[in-house]
Amino acid sequence: MTPDNLTKQLAFIKEIDKLKYVQRRTKLFNSDRCENSAEHSWHLAVMAIVLAEHANEPINILKVIKMVLVHDVVEIDAGDTFIYDTEKNHENTEEERLGAQRIFGLLPENTAAELLEIWEEFEAGKTPEAKFARAMDRLEPLLQNSSNNGGTWKEPGVHYDKVFAKKSVIKEGAKTLWTYAKTLIEDGVKKGFLRKNPAE
Template sequence: MTSLEKQIEFIKEIDKLKYIQRKTKLLNSDRNENDAEHSWHLAVMAVILSEYSNSSIDLLKVIKMVLIHDIVEIDAGDTFIYDSQKNHTNTEEELLAAKRIFGILPTEQAEELIAIWEEFETGETNEAKFAKSMDRLEPLLQNTSNNGGTWREYNVDFETVYEKKKVIKNGSEVIWQYAENLLNENVEKGILKKKQEKTNPS
């Protein structure tokens, strides 16, 4: 198989990402977002918001990260970030998926994308930190627009959401300040409940 044929096979394979449903719904909508829409949205967000990164970043690498970060879910499926039964961190299942799917490509491209995917998962470089900021910001905007969205649907408390969202700070202090204010507004509006409010409803 030629390099071009391998690349076309990969392009056809990742079309499956459009079928992977996320728990989060589109802004002001009751339709679930799919992984392809999510990845596209993050890529545009990275372009628009890159000036707020804490550190100098290679924007093209960030765009590559957010476009490919969920491709493994073609095999592994989407794990809801607030799922208490299944760990949301990098799993052996996802690594196998990365090697299979990216492995369709010519060796050099496959190795590059696997490395970029692993860099995002590890979350230690400036690019990975900013990419993760985008990944955590988008569903925050969606749930806010949907009167709590998945937070309300799955009875997720403020403290749990806050713990997951504070990762934004690692990539952008400015965006985290915006996000933190938004979280507090959701509490004030009664959309997000604190643990004590859930255990002792007034």
């Protein structure tokens, strides 16, 4: 390892500390405090380890862990876009891509290329690992909203159809978890936390 490599690695490590300051809309379980994106990423990594047996296909769990740990690093530059935002697309924004290139670009060339490739694989959502990682990403806030009397489901413009459509990504990576997720969504409707249609 060259001194130059270490300098670049440490620069990246210092830069990603900023992810701890990026606030998400969802709140911690049974809490009024919003989580930050670093907490979210850590939670997904542990979820992936614990829930790996529910993946639809065999997966490389280390690759999944890498995906969920770096998937939101771009939010240092782009910020967190609310999944139900009606004005800004939640996925694959040019702002995020530029952030990925800048932040991963702080690393030595080989590591930068690896993490950028992993980030792009997650965003594309085509491989078994990406599908499972994205299932974790959609499941965690669903569990949070369920524990917080509806949480972000109560915000304007969020209704059953939109939640169901966004969360259905879970079934691509873990059908068992999607079956469970649907019960939480329906329970949210029964409890009045989630509107069944936009007009309600």
